[in-house]
Structure formats: structure tokens, C-alpha cells
Amino acid sequence: MLSYLIICRTQTQANRAATVLRTIGIGVSVLRPPAAASANGCTHALRVNGERIADALTALKNGDFDCSKVYLYRADGTMDAVDIPAEHPEPPTPTVKGSKNNPLPTRRR
Amino acid sequence: MxxxxxxxxxxxxxxxxxxxxxxxxxxxxxxxxxxxxxxxxxxxxxxxxxxxxxxxxxxxxxxxxxxxxxxxxxxxxxxxxxxxxxxxxxxxxxxxxxxxxxxxxxxxxxxxxxxxxxxxxxxxxxxxxxxxxxxxxxxxxxxxxxxxxxxxxxxxxxxxxxxxxxxxxxxxxxxxxxxxxxxxxxxxxxxxxxxxxxxxxxxxxxxxxxxxxxxxxxxxxxxxxxxxxxxxxxxxxxxxxxxxxxxxxxxxxxxxxxxxxxxxNGSPGRVRRHENNLLNIAAEGLLKIPGVTIYKADAETMQTAVLSFTIAGKDCETAAEELNRFGAAVRAGMHCAPLAHKSAGTYQTGTIRASFGVYNTAEEARRFAELVEMAAR
Structure with a gap:
């Protein structure tokens, strides 16, 4: 499943942005992105499902969030910096909870 | 205590x-x-x-x-x-x-x-x-x-x-x-x-x-x-x-x-009302004790539930130590605020300070005045 990483400037900003997105029904995780995602080292990102990226970016822009970069994030861990995408480039894949094929770890609660 | x-x-x-x-x-x-x-x-x-x-x-x-x-x-x-x-x-x-x-x-x-x-x-x-x-x-x-x-x-x-x-x-x-x-x-x-x-x-x-x-x-x-x-x-x-x-x-x-x-929630100012009530009860009791000077504002709007007082002829730290033995925890001296004492004229003596919180009760405020009277003797 493809997803996007929205790079935030601080962990607090990431948590705040996540709250905004969850409030409008967009599922999001806060995580530490791959090291290459941040020129200055050590940051936090939001992982958003590819289908909802446009909505997410609109919501964040309207909320005056200054998120620095967006990456397309593949299941094999590779990523490409993208300009703000208008829509998902691949056909959406079905979302199955607890899928064994999900390469990203689910959070233990 | x-x-x-x-x-x-x-x-x-x-x-x-x-x-x-x-x-x-x-x-x-x-x-x-x-x-x-x-x-x-x-x-x-x-x-x-x-x-x-x-x-x-x-x-x-x-x-x-x-x-x-x-x-x-x-x-x-x-x-x-x-x-x-x-x-x-x-x-x-x-x-x-x-x-x-x-x-x-x-x-x-x-x-x-x-x-x-x-x-x-x-x-x-x-x-x-x-x-x-x-x-x-x-x-x-x-x-x-x-x-x-x-x-x-x-x-x-x-x-x-x-x-x-x-x-x-x-x-x-x-x-x-x-x-x-x-x-x-x-x-x-x-x-x-x-x-x-x-x-x-x-x-x-x-x-x-x-x-x-x-x-x-x-x-x-x-x-x-x-x-x-x-x-x-x-x-x-x-x-x-x-x-x-x-x-x-x-x-x-x-x-x-x-x-x-x-x-x-639902009762704004509740904490302050409770605490100031205790201040008033304690102050009323202290005022009856000869030799005690309290520092209390005329208007409730000027003061939170912090009450400084002195006992004539008694060192404030000694008084606080006695109050501790009698069962009341207060602070005495400069309270890390010598400037405040200079402003109020208590720099030489310091004060004994009673300060009230949400878990304190009216009974404690009344009892406190009795303990101060014992310390003042």
C-alpha cells in the first residue's frame, strides 16, 4: 500500500497536525521518517494513506501548518520527494486491517 | 497535621x-x-x-x-x-x-x-x-x-x-x-x-x-x-x-x-472562593490574639489565600517551629522574597505565612488560630 510522509518541523507540530487530520476523519500516524527525509537530521512525520493525501494537505494548509516536505513512501521503504500531489498516482489498494502484507509496524497500545 | x-x-x-x-x-x-x-x-x-x-x-x-x-x-x-x-x-x-x-x-x-x-x-x-x-x-x-x-x-x-x-x-x-x-x-x-x-x-x-x-x-x-x-x-x-x-x-x-x-467547570472561581473563606476564618481567629499582626487586604479582590502575620516579641522561625510541634505546617522568614518584605516593612522580622489550598478545611482554619494562640503565649 502506498502512503505519503508529510514532514513536520517538530514533534509537537506533528502531533498537532495529526489531531487536525483525525478530527476530519483522516487516519494518520506520527512517526520518525527515514533519515534522508530531513536535511537537518531528526524530525517527525505524518504517515497518511495515499487516497487521502490531497484532503490532508488541504486541511493542513488551511490550518496554517508549515510542514516542510512531502514524500511518496513505498512498501519497500524507499521514498521520493514530491511536489504537493493533487491526487494519488496509483489505483488505491484495498485497506485490510491487520494485513500481513503491511510493511509498516502497527503501534502497540 | x-x-x-x-x-x-x-x-x-x-x-x-x-x-x-x-x-x-x-x-x-x-x-x-x-x-x-x-x-x-x-x-x-x-x-x-x-x-x-x-x-x-x-x-x-x-x-x-x-x-x-x-x-x-x-x-x-x-x-x-x-x-x-x-x-x-x-x-x-x-x-x-x-x-x-x-x-x-x-x-x-x-x-x-x-x-x-x-x-x-x-x-x-x-x-x-x-x-x-x-x-x-x-x-x-x-x-x-x-x-x-x-x-x-x-x-x-x-x-x-x-x-x-x-x-x-x-x-x-x-x-x-x-x-x-x-x-x-x-x-x-x-x-x-x-x-x-x-x-x-x-x-x-x-x-x-x-x-x-x-x-x-x-x-x-x-x-x-x-x-x-x-x-x-x-x-x-x-x-x-x-x-x-x-x-x-x-x-x-x-x-x-x-x-x-x-x-x-460549571463553577468558575470555586477554588478561590473556598480558599479565601479559609483565609477569612483564620484571619478572624488570629485578630483576637494579643500581639498578633496580620497582613490582610480590606477587599477580597486584592488578596488570594496567603496570610502573613507576626507575633510581637517572638521570632518568626521559632514560632513556626512551635506550630510544627503543635501540628501546623507553615513557612517563616523571608520566603525567598526579601524585596517583598522590604516593600511591606517586614524585612527585619520576616513573617509567618499560612497559605491555603483546596484540600484544607474550615475546621483546620479555626484550629490553626488556636495553635497560634498557644505559640503566642
Whole structure:
């Protein structure tokens, strides 16, 4: 499943942005992105499902969030910096909870 | 034992505070220092406190709620951010050493806006005269820790706003007791401890900030973000939060703040009414004791539930020690605020201070007066 990483400037900003997105029904995780995602080292990102990226970016822009970069994030861990995408480039894949094929770890609660 | 030293720290906390701290010790990692569940959960816990504080104090953004280790830490941060060598700093005559010492040691020319105790008009006049053009910083104690004197911070904030002077408010004795609207007040910083009126544990505090960017950091170190930069990260809170957080403390403070919000919900001012009632009961009893002088405002609007008094011919520390033996915990001496004592004329003797909290009762206030009478004999 493809997803996007929205790079935030601080962990607090990431948590705040996540709250905004969850409030409008967009599922999001806060995580530490791959090291290459941040020129200055050590940051936090939001992982958003590819289908909802446009909505997410609109919501964040309207909320005056200054998120620095967006990456397309593949299941094999590779990523490409993208300009703000208008829509998902691949056909959406079905979302199955607890899928064994999900390469990203689910959070233990 | 009657505990009447809430101005130093609120000894009795809601049970949820200790429960949260216990949970945090075994479940929270270090926020910003890893992508594993324990670190992410810790980040969420810190964020939850910031959000709650931002809403309660109307800050406008959780990113401008900086987590500190106490009010002194926050005040030093704010003063350090604003101090300009050789320029004027104005403070009130009732400042605690957490303001007086850093201001006196930052190479500024310090002017004390000296007002009479419990006289807000006089205090305001003093600030009006002191806040001149070359003033780079104004720091004001919202409520005196010695006398409970509520200074006119709204009017002082207005003076500062009109004259373009940055304002720092020390809310150590007012946070959780008097409603504080950060945005409305217009201060640049408000510092407060977590362990007094917010009923959190010691080792916690909050610094509310007007501007999130480019403040001069007080501590340099790891921030969990932008690690390749030599400078601290540009934005708050990271810019002002170097080092590992006190996560058990943060978890506890969150519950303390929830407790205070719960008390006030549906009954704003409830905490203050309860505490001031105790002040009045204790004051009434003390006034009947020969040789006792109390420092009490005529109007309730001028004072929170902090009551200083002296006993003629009796050393204040000796009296406090006797009260401890009789079963009442109070504080005596200078209360880390010699400036306040100089302003009120109690510098030579010091005072005995009783300070009331939400867990104190009317019966304790009545009993306290009896114990003071024993000490006064």
C-alpha cells in the first residue's frame, strides 16, 4: 500500500497536525521518517494513506501548518520527494486491517 | 497535621497524579528520541499536556506551551530571552528571588516600581512612572507569595502594550487560582510552576510564549529535532526544551491540571472562593490574639489565600517551629522574597505565612488560630 510522509518541523507540530487530520476523519500516524527525509537530521512525520493525501494537505494548509516536505513512501521503504500531489498516482489498494502484507509496524497500545 | 504551606507547594494532590506518574515511569520513553512506540506515546503524553494548557490558558497554540522544570526555570528563560545589556528593566516591589536574582544579574539597569501593599492604584502609578522609553523588559509578580497581594497585571499589561515594552508575568501563585487568559492579557511570557495551584508534582512547570520563533535559548542541548543544526531548532517548544523531559512529572501535571479544570467547570472561581473563606476564618481567629499582626487586604479582590502575620516579641522561625510541634505546617522568614518584605516593612522580622489550598478545611482554619494562640503565649 502506498502512503505519503508529510514532514513536520517538530514533534509537537506533528502531533498537532495529526489531531487536525483525525478530527476530519483522516487516519494518520506520527512517526520518525527515514533519515534522508530531513536535511537537518531528526524530525517527525505524518504517515497518511495515499487516497487521502490531497484532503490532508488541504486541511493542513488551511490550518496554517508549515510542514516542510512531502514524500511518496513505498512498501519497500524507499521514498521520493514530491511536489504537493493533487491526487494519488496509483489505483488505491484495498485497506485490510491487520494485513500481513503491511510493511509498516502497527503501534502497540 | 494541618498543612498550610500551599504557597510553597501543594502537598496533597488528587490520586490520579500519582497514578499517572507511576504508569509513566514504566511506560513512557523519551519523546522525540526514537520512533518506537514508547517514544511516540511519550510525545503524545507531552502533547496532551500542551494542548490542555493551551486551551485552559487561551494560548492559541500548543507549540507555544513550553514545558519547564518549575517557574524559576521559565522565568529565567523569559528574562534571558528579553534582557538587553545596559537597558532598563522594571519589576514590582513584590518579586520573588526567581525574578529579582536573574534580573539583577543580567547587566540591566533595574528599576523597582514600588507600590504600597494592597494598593493597586499606587502600584499602577509607580509602573506608569517607571516604564519609560528605554525599558527593554518588565517583569511582574501576579500575586505576592508573601502577602497574597494581587497586583493589577491587566492594567500593567496595557501600559506595556501601549509603550511597546515586553512583559513577563510570574503566575506562580495565581495559576489555577485566578483565571488567566494569555491572549487577552497580551504578555510576552507567563511562567508558572506545576506543583502549586495546578496540583502537579514538583519538577514541573509551564512557560506560555507569545512568539514561537527565534527566541534566545536558555539551555543548549539535544532537542530530538534538527539535530544537525549547531543552533537550537528555530521553533518552540523545541527551541526552549533542551534535554530529556521529566515524563512522569508531565504525566502527573496533566492530571493535576485536569483536576483544577474539573473543579472550576460549571463553577468558575470555586477554588478561590473556598480558599479565601479559609483565609477569612483564620484571619478572624488570629485578630483576637494579643500581639498578633496580620497582613490582610480590606477587599477580597486584592488578596488570594496567603496570610502573613507576626507575633510581637517572638521570632518568626521559632514560632513556626512551635506550630510544627503543635501540628501546623507553615513557612517563616523571608520566603525567598526579601524585596517583598522590604516593600511591606517586614524585612527585619520576616513573617509567618499560612497559605491555603483546596484540600484544607474550615475546621483546620479555626484550629490553626488556636495553635497560634498557644505559640503566642
Amino acid at each position: 494541618i498543612y498550610f504551606d500551599n504557597a510553597a507547594t501543594t502537598l496533597h494532590k488528587p490520586p490520579e497524579v500519582a497514578e499517572a506518574m507511576r504508569w509513566a515511569v514504566n511506560n513512557l520513553g523519551s519523546p522525540g528520541r526514537g520512533g518506537h512506540d514508547y517514544a511516540i506515546t511519550a510525545g503524545e503524553a507531552a502533547f496532551a499536556l500542551r494542548e490542555l494548557a493551551s486551551k485552559y490558558f487561551n494560548v492559541g497554540s500548543s507549540e507555544r506551551v513550553v514545558l519547564t522544570s518549575n517557574a524559576t526555570h521559565g522565568l529565567n528563560m523569559a528574562i534571558n530571552a528579553l534582557a538587553q545589556k545596559g537597558k532598563r528593566a522594571v519589576i514590582s516591589g513584590y518579586e520573588h528571588n526567581s525574578v529579582y536574582r536573574p534580573v539583577m544579574n543580567c547587566d540591566m539597569s533595574v528599576v523597582i516600581a514600588q507600590g504600597q501593599l494592597f494598593d493597586s492604584g499606587d502600584t499602577l502609578e509607580a509602573f506608569d512612572a517607571a516604564l519609560k522609553r528605554d525599558t527593554a523588559l518588565c517583569v511582574v509578580n501576579h500575586v505576592s507569595n508573601v502577602f497574597g497581594y494581587i497586583q493589577p497585571i491587566e492594567q500593567i499589561a496595557e501600559l506595556c502594550a501601549v509603550r511597546g515594552i515586553p512583559l513577563v508575568i510570574d503566575a506562580s501563585q495565581s495559576a489555577g487560582v485566578i483565571a488567566l487568559d494569555f491572549t487577552k492579557l497580551g504578555a510576552d511570557y507567563i511562567a508558572m510552576p506545576g506543583h502549586k495551584g495546578l496540583y502537579g508534582p514538583q519538577g514541573t512547570g509551564l512557560l506560555l510564549c507569545k512568539d514561537g520563533k527565534d527566541m534566545k535559548p536558555f539551555l543548549y542541548g539535544g532537542s530530538g529535532s534538527n539535530s544537525k543544526l549547531i543552533d537550537m531548532p528555530e521553533l518552540t517548544p523545541d527551541r526552549l526544551e533542551a534535554g530529556t523531559h521529566n515524563m512522569p512529572g508531565i504525566a502527573g501535571l496533566y492530571e493535576g491540571l485536569r483536576f483544577v479544570i474539573g473543579l472550576e
